Structures are given as C-alpha cells and as structure tokens.
Amino acid sequence: xxxxxxxxxILGMALFAMTGMAQKYPxxxxxxxxxxxxxxxxxxxxxxxxxxxxxxxxxxxxxxNRTGGGGAVGxxxxxxxxxxxxxxxxxxxxxxxxxxxxxxxxxxxxxAPISLLVLNPVAIVVRKDAPWKTAQELIADxxxxxxxxxxxxxxxxxxxxxxxxxxxxxxxxxxxxxxxxPTQGAAAALQExxxxxxxxxxxxIGEASALxxxxxxxxxxxxxxxxxxxxxxxxxxKELGIDWTFASFLMAAAPKFALPSVxxxxxxxxxxxxxxxxxxxxxxNANLVINHLDRKASLAFLEERTKAMNQIVQELGLxx
Amino acid sequence: xxxxxxxxxxxxxLGSLYGAVFGAIPxxxxxxxxxxxxxxxxxxxxxxxxxxxxxxxxxxxxxxDIGSVLVRIPGTPASAAYTEEIxxxxxxxxxxxxxxxxxxxxxxxxxxxxxxxxxxxxALVWLAKQFSSFEYFWLVLLGIVSGIFAVPSLLKGAIAxxxxxxxxxxxxxxxLGHPRFxxxxxxxxGGIDFxxxxxxxxxxxxxLEHLFHGSSRQEFRRLERLARGSSVFREFFVETWRLCLRExxxxxxxxxxxxxVGFLPGAGxxxxxxxxxxxxxxxxxxxxxxxLEGTTANNAxxxxxxxxxxxxGIPGDTLTAILLGMFLAMGITPGPELFxxxxxxxxxxxxxxxLASVVIMPFGGYLSALIVxxxxxxxxRALMGMVLGLCVVGTYAxxxxxxxxxxxxILGALGFVLRQGGFPIGQVVLGMILGPLLEQHFMVSMxxxxxxxxxxxxxxxxxxxxxxxxLLVALMLGIRYQQWRRLNRLRMxxxxxxxxx
Numbered sequence: 001x002x003x004x005x006x007x008x009x010i011l012g013m014a015l016f017a018m019t020g021m022a023q024k025y026p027x028x029x030x031x032x033x034x035x036x037x038x039x040x041x042x043x044x045x046x047x048x049x050x051x052x053x054x055x056x057x058x059x060x061x062x063x064x065n066r067t068g069g070g071g072a073v074g075x076x077x078x079x080x081x082x083x084x085x086x087x088x089x090x091x092x093x094x095x096x097x098x099x100x101x102x103x104x105x106x107x108x109x110x111x112a113p114i115s116l117l118v119l120n121p122v123a124i125v126v127r128k129d130a131p132w133k134t135a136q137e138l139i140a141d142x143x144x145x146x147x148x149x150x151x152x153x154x155x156x157x158x159x160x161x162x163x164x165x166x167x168x169x170x171x172x173x174x175x176x177x178x179x180x181x182p183t184q185g186a187a188a189a190l191q192e193x194x195x196x197x198x199x200x201x202x203x204x205i206g207e208a209s210a211l212x213x214x215x216x217x218x219x220x221x222x223x224x225x226x227x228x229x230x231x232x233x234x235x236x237x238k239e240l241g242i243d244w245t246f247a248s249f250l251m252a253a254a255p256k257f258a259l260p261s262v263x264x265x266x267x268x269x270x271x272x273x274x275x276x277x278x279x280x281x282x283x284x285n286a287n288l289v290i291n292h293l294d295r296k297a298s299l300a301f302l303e304e305r306t307k308a309m310n311q312i313v314q315e316l317g318l319x320x
Numbered sequence: 321x322x323x324x325x326x327x328x329x330x331x332x333x334l335g336s337l338y339g340a341v342f343g344a345i346p347x348x349x350x351x352x353x354x355x356x357x358x359x360x361x362x363x364x365x366x367x368x369x370x371x372x373x374x375x376x377x378x379x380x381x382x383x384x385d386i387g388s389v390l391v392r393i394p395g396t397p398a399s400a401a402y403t404e405e406i407x408x409x410x411x412x413x414x415x416x417x418x419x420x421x422x423x424x425x426x427x428x429x430x431x432x433x434x435x436x437x438x439x440x441x442x443a444l445v446w447l448a449k450q451f452s453s454f455e456y457f458w459l460v461l462l463g464i465v466s467g468i469f470a471v472p473s474l475l476k477g478a479i480a481x482x483x484x485x486x487x488x489x490x491x492x493x494x495x496l497g498h499p500r501f502x503x504x505x506x507x508x509x510g511g512i513d514f515x516x517x518x519x520x521x522x523x524x525x526x527x528l529e530h531l532f533h534g535s536s537r538q539e540f541r542r543l544e545r546l547a548r549g550s551s552v553f554r555e556f557f558v559e560t561w562r563l564c565l566r567e568x569x570x571x572x573x574x575x576x577x578x579x580x581v582g583f584l585p586g587a588g589x590x591x592x593x594x595x596x597x598x599x600x601x602x603x604x605x606x607x608x609x610x611x612l613e614g615t616t617a618n619n620a621x622x623x624x625x626x627x628x629x630x631x632x633g634i635p636g637d638t639l640t641a642i643l644l645g646m647f648l649a650m651g652i653t654p655g656p657e658l659f660x661x662x663x664x665x666x667x668x669x670x671x672x673x674x675l676a677s678v679v680i681m682p683f684g685g686y687l688s689a690l691i692v693x694x695x696x697x698x699x700x701r702a703l704m705g706m707v708l709g710l711c712v713v714g715t716y717a718x719x720x721x722x723x724x725x726x727x728x729x730i731l732g733a734l735g736f737v738l739r740q741g742g743f744p745i746g747q748v749v750l751g752m753i754l755g756p757l758l759e760q761h762f763m764v765s766m767x768x769x770x771x772x773x774x775x776x777x778x779x780x781x782x783x784x785x786x787x788x789x790x791l792l793v794a795l796m797l798g799i800r801y802q803q804w805r806r807l808n809r810l811r812m813x814x815x816x817x818x819x820x821x
Contacts, residue, residue: 038355044645047359068513068719070492072506103492103499104506150768155494181767182495184760187635194632197452197768206648210633214655282362285651320497 025085025262029060033081033089035074037067041206041288045118045250046090048283052276056269072104079110083255085262088114093248096305098313099157099320108306111253112263113298115270118250118283119291121224122163123234125201125208125217127193135221135240138200139171146177152189153202156182157320160202163223163246165312167202167237170244175316193217204248205231206287223247230287247289251298267295328371331364332672335375336680340688342376343383343395346707347519347714350380350396351638358646366650367668373646374672375680377639378430381589381618382681385422386688389415390695391707393523400518400749401593402614405607415696416552416689420560421611423685425571428564429616430677432575433582433623438670440627448583448628450781453768457761457776458785459584460754463595465789467750469796470601473742480743484751487512495763507723515718517731517752521745523711524732527704529739556689557682563608570600570613578617582624588637592621594750602796623673630654630666
C-alpha cells in the first residue's frame with residue numbers, strides 16, 4: 001500500500017512537473033527566422049516586431065536572416081526546425097505559389113501557422129500618359145486587343161505574375177492576352193514602365209507610391225477587399241465586379257509539429273504585438289497593412305490561397 | 321533649423337568608423353553594414369540617420385581598398401576592379417601612397433558626384449527615364465567589350481569572362497522560370513551569391529597561392545622597404561595630390577562616368593569602377609592611372625545612385641534600395657515631395673556628403689595608412705591565417721547558410737587553378753556581374769518585341785550606345801593588329817640578326 005502511494009506521488013509529481021514545464025513555455029531566447037535578406041519588407045517587419053514581442057513573451061527574440069535559394073533556404077529552416085517553439089519564422093506568399101512549391105518541395109502544409117501579420121496588396125499601375133483612365137477602359141482594350149500590351153512586376157512565375165494571371169482569369173482572358181515580361185523585381189519593372197518598355201505594372205501599392213505621388217504613374221485599381229486608406233479614390237477590383245484579390249503576405253509560423261498549446265501562446269503574443277502603437281505607426285509609414293488573423297483563421301487563409309492559386313494553374317492550363 | 325547638430329556629426333563619425341570596418345573585411349559589404357544598422361537608425365530620426373547612412377556608405381566603399389593594398393583581397397565588389405594594380409603600387413612604392421590614391425581621388429569623385437546630385441537631380445532623371453532594356457543591353461555590352469579587351473591576352477580574357485558568365489547561369493532563370501544547373505539542390509536555386517564568389521576568388525585563392533608558393537625572400541624585401549619608407553604623411557597627402565593634379569582629366573572623366581553609371585537603376589559602384597579602370601587599361605594606362613580612375617568612379621557612383629532614389633523613388637543600387645525602405649518607414653515619400661516638404665533634410669544630405677568627402681575620407685584614409693603600416697609588420701603567414709578566418713566569417717554572414725562555406729572552398733580552389741593557368745581572376749568576377757545583366761536585358765527586350773532584333777536599333781539612345789560599341793570594337797581590334805604587326809616585325813628583325821639558330 002505504501003509503495004502504491006509512493007508510486008502515485010512520483011507519478012503525480014512528474015505530471016505536475018510536465019504541466020509546469022509546458023506552462024512555463026518561453027524560458028529561453030526564441031529565434032525568429034526571416035527567409036529574405038536584411039532591409040526588405042519582411043526583414044523590416046520582423047525587426048520592428050521583435051522588441052514588441054519581447055515585451056509580450058518576456059524572453060529575447062533573435063531575428064536571423066536565413067537567405068539564399070530564392071527563399072527556399074529560410075523556409076526550409078523554419079519547416080525543419082525543432083518543433084519546440086523556440087524556432088519560429090516568417091513565411092511569405094511563395095509557400096502557396098505552385099511553381100515555387102514544385103521546385104522547393106516546401107508547401108503550406110510544412111508549417112503550423114501562428115498568425116497572419118501583414119497583407120501587402122497589389123495594384124495595377126500604368127504610366128501617367130497611358131490611354132486608359134480607368135480599369136474598365138483597360139479591360140475593354142485588353143478584350144479587344146489581346147496580346148497587344150505587355151505587363152511586368154517580377155520574374156516569370158513570381159508572386160506578381162500570379163496577381164496578373166488571377167486578374168486575367170477573372171475577366172475571362174488567357175495568359176497570352178497580357179503577356180508577362182520578366183524583370184528582376186518591382187524596381188526594374190517600374191523603370192521599364194516609365195521608360196515605355198511595358199504598359200502595365202503589377203506591383204504592391206507601397207512600391208509604386210513614390211512614382212504615383214511624383215506624377216509619373218497612376219494607379220488604376222487595387223486588388224483589395226476594401227478601399228485602401230492611404231488612397232481612398234482608387235477603386236478595388238471587387239467594386240468593378242471582378243472577383244479577385246491578391247496580396248503578398250507575411251505570416252508567423254512554426255515547424256509543422258509544434259505543440260498546439262505553444263502555438264496558441266505565440267499567437268496571443270503576436271496578436272498583442274501588432275497592436276503596439278509604435279509598431280502600427282512604423283507599418284503605416286511603410287505602406288504595409290497590418291492584418292492579424294489568429295492561428296485557425298491563418299490556417300484557413302493558407303488553404304484558401306493554395307486552392308485559388310492551383311485553380312489558376314488548372315483553368316489557364318499553365319505548364320512550368 | 322540648425323543643420324549639423326552635434327548628434328548628426330557624431331552619427332556621421334560613428335557611421336564612418338562602422339562602415340570602414342565592414343568595408344575592410346572581405347565578404348562584409350556596404351549593403352550588409354547598412355542593413356544591419358537599420359533597426360538602430362530607425363530610432364534616430366531622419367536627420368541623424370541620414371548622416372549615419374552617408375558615413376557608412378561612403379567609407380565602406382573606400383575602405384574596400386585597404387584589403388587590396390594589404391593582401392591583394394578587395395573588401396567590397398567595387399574595389400575588385402583594380403585590386404592587382406593598387407596592390408602592386410603598395411608593394412613597389414609604399415602602402416601609404418596606394419591608400420592615398422584610394423582615398424583622395426575617392427573624395428574628389430564623391431564631391432563631383434555631389435555637385436551633380438545638387439545641380440542635376442531633376443534634370444538627370446530625364447535621361448534615366450530614357451533607359452529601357454534596349455539601352456541597358458548596349459551599356460552592359462560596352463562593359464563586357466572593354467572588360468575583355470582590357471586583358472593583354474585576348475583569348476584568356478575571353479575564357480575567364482566566359483567562366484564567370486557560366487557560373488552566373490546557375491540558379492533560377494527569371495526569364496523563363498526554370499532552375500538551371502541546380503542538380504536538385506535547393507541551396508543553389510538562388511544562384512551563387514556574387515559576394516561569396518568574390519571572397520573565394522580573391523581571398524581563398526590568394527591564401528592558397530601563399531600556401532603553395534611561400535615567398536620568404538619577397539617578404540624580406542617588403543619589410544626592408546617599409547623600414548626605409550619616407551614619412552607616411554608625405555606619401556599619403558603630398559604625392560597623391562601631385563598625381564591628382566597630373567591626372568586631372570582622368571579624374572573628371574571617371575567622376576562623370578561614375579556618377580552616370582551610378583544613377584542608372586541596377587548599375588552600381590562596382591560596374592562604374594570596372595568600366596572606368598578597364599577603359600584606362602585598354603589604352604595602356606599606368607597602374608596609378610588605372611587605380612585612380614577606378615577609385616574615383618566607384619565613389620562618384622555612390623552619390624550618383626542617390627539621384628533617382630531621391631527624385632523618383634527608384635533605387636540606383638542595393639544601398640539606395642535599403643535607403644528607400646528607410647525613407648518610407650520614416651513616413652517620407654521620395655520624389656518632388658521630398659524636395660518641397662523636406663528641403664532641410666535634402667540640405668542635410670548634401671552637407672553630410674560634403675563632410676564625408678572633405679573631412680572623413682582623407683583623414684580616415686590617413687589613419688588607415690598608419691594602421692596598414694603597422695599591420696604589414698605582421699608576418700605574411702600569420703596574416704594569411706587571419707585573412708582566411710575573416711573570409712569564412714564574411715561568407716557565412718551573407719546568408720547564414722553553412723552550404724555557402726562548401727561553395728567558398730570549391731570556388732576558392734577553382735580560383736587557385738585559374739590563377740595557375742594565368743587567367744585574370746578579375747574578368748571571371750566581372751563576367752559574373754555582367755553576364756546575368758546582359759542575359760536579362762536581352763531576354764526582356766526579346767520578349768517585349770516578339771523576337772524582333774531590329775528593336776535594338778529603334779530608340780535614339782540605343783542607337784548611340786550601339787555605335788559606341790561598334791566603334792570600340794573596331795578601335796581595339798585596330799590597336800591589337802598594329803601591336804601584333806610591330807611584334808612580328810621585331811621578331812623578324814631578331815631572327816635576321818641571329819641567323820642559323
């Protein structure tokens with residue numbers, strides 16, 4: 001009988017210790033992996049977020065840039081990290097883009113989403129002297145003269161390429177109706193736009209804002225759900241009856257098999273961090289749109305996006 | 321509104337010191353220095369932050385020459401264009417003189433670039449707006465032609481160039497969206513990082529060369545020269561000034577070209593330095609002339625890159641790309657709004673550039689000359705060990721990816737083999753820079769026009785650049801032919817003088 005008690009006591013203590021350990025989750029520094037290089041929008045967001053997150057979690061947050069391989073190295077480091085909650089990272093739009101997934105063998109299901117942080121919506125941008133005053137005029141022209149105009153924004157099969165493909169699909173056109181000119185990125189695409197090399201640019205609202213304010217370029221429409229606060233006069237595609245939204249996103253994520261309780265704790269910390277006034281001001285200035293979703297909604301978001309992108313590939317019959 | 325507050329001055333000084341450390345270590349570039357400083361800079365407010373940024377960027381580019389003088393390893397890509405020459409000057413004359421050429425013309429180039437930045441920002445932007453992929457294609461081709469003709473042996477130059485271009489094809493092809501030569505290795509999807517190749521080809525292969533051909537006698541002579549070397553001050557300031565006065569046209573030319581290349585989006589200070597020193601090399605300039613033009617151009621380009629960034633919000637190079645991110649994060653939109661609403665900030669930027677080039681570069685350079693003199697007393701063997709350590713650290717810092725260290729070893733060995741065969745390493749690196757640019761601008765042009773080759777000759781600036789290319793090739797072939805004939809005649813005379821042999 002005594003022995004049984006002793007055993008029970010030990011078992012009880014062990015259980016207590018285990019739950020105690022689980023409750024005391026962040027006891028040492030957490031590494032926040034950024035798959036893109038220092039100075040970019042992902043990196044800036046992570047570095048602005050780290051001090052706020054430290055306050056919420058009570059342990060230091062180390063931001064580490066694991067770059068190279070077109071984001072494959074850093075995303076791999078997050079997916080293959082120890083699922084103990086001390087290695088987390090920020091994943092980006094690439095994880096739902098079929099060509100990227102095919103090459104890197106990393107997809108949205110390799111991660112346990114913590115919270116969606118930022119949506120970076122894409123705009124349709126044209127030169128100041130372009131013949132179209134509105135998005136409807138552009139669409140009508142595209143339908144009459146498919147293949148006459150050229151668009152760019154980034155590399156072939158890159159993020160903004162899918163913004164264009166989704167747009168074309170939604171207005172019932174094919175890939176060839178507005179061919180893609182591959183460029184090195186948004187800056188190169190905008191240079192081509194103002195030097196007359198291409199007719200339409202698909203880049204994020206923030207990337208084109210300097211040119212638009214300088215009067216060199218115009219926004220025709222945004223691929224957002226609602227009007228964008230900084231540019232309230234620019235219509236959304238949805239208002240024009242085109243059911244298409246597109247934004248590059250930043251999402252905090254842990255390795256796939258991280259404990260749900262730990263992910264939950266991190267989710268709450270991120271939810272608190274994104275409301276910090278300093279962080280909000282920083283993000284507003286940088287034209288990055290804070291858009292927090294909790295871990296369940298984030299998971300649903302990833303699944304919805306993956307489905308939408310695969311649908312584009314199927315309906316337009318893309319081969320890569 | 322007081323312009324230069326003590327805080328801003330302190331930021332400029334600290335920024336320069338920090339930039340100098342990053343610039344001098346191979347692999348740690350000005351871009352990395354700036355991006356790591358961002359979290360701190362964001363809290364300082366735009367006035368102080370701009371001073372610090374200008375301090376970091378202008379000294380990092382110049383400090384890249386310190387490694388070239390000391391151990392023939394350039395600290396930044398912008399210094400790689402004239403590494404051999406500046407190292408030889410340091411060996412044959414004195415390190416102080418070499419560093420003098422690295423810093424005083426840099427300061428002048430930076431000042432001339434600043435003049436363009438002040439006077440021409442909005443006007444020069446008009447020219448930048450004419451540049452689409454066709455013009456870039458011809459410009460890059462100009463860089464390639466001058467790069468190949470700059471080597472004494474045309475064949476070896478072209479092969480070295482080709483190797484560089486081939487290495488650069490590894491990775492994701494942005495035009496067609498396929499991975500090339502990655503062998504299923506995700507680490508290679510983004511291609512070989514150019515900085516890692518630079519450190520491997522110049523750094524690791526240099527260490528290997530010392531390992532295989534240890535040169536104790538040369539080292540003895542070097543120490544002897546240092547001992548009798550006249551005062552560092554005289555060599556650094558007086559002698560360099562005399563050179564600058566002699567070469568005033570070279571200074572002007574390379575400053576203007578440097579600013580121009582700098583303000584074209586996508587072409588930064590490294591390309592500016594290559595173009596200027598290769599032009600000089602083709603025309604058979606002395607080592608001093610080649611170095612002087614390269615070092616002037618790369619610093620002029622730093623200022624030049626700010627022109628489109630400030631006026632249009634399009635970055636001229638990676639440094640200004642980070643700068644634009646900072647502007648936005650601080651709530652400042654570049655473009656006309658910057659000049660109207662934040663004119664005092666613009667003046668602050670000009671002033672910081674002025675101070676960085678008039679005060680910091682000459683005196684920082686002088687300080688580094690003193691330090692280099694002290695460092696050269698360390699035995700070469702010990703120094704090489706340290707260099708290898710720095711190479712490894714610098715490479716790892718680029719991506720935090722252990723895979724890059726294997727790449728460093730492989731490319732370092734390749735560099736060593738190429739050196740043994742007498743291939744110019746600089747041309748391999750240049751091929752890696754220009755190859756992808758040429759390919760991209762070619763592909764973009766072709767896709768835009770449905771493979772119509774005539775489109776390369778349809779725009780006025782493009783035609784001018786195409787003519788410049790044709791002229792350059794014709795001229796260089798002519799010069800080579802004359803040299804060849806002269807050489808043949810000499811050989812014939814020699815064989816006539818000594819018959820029956």
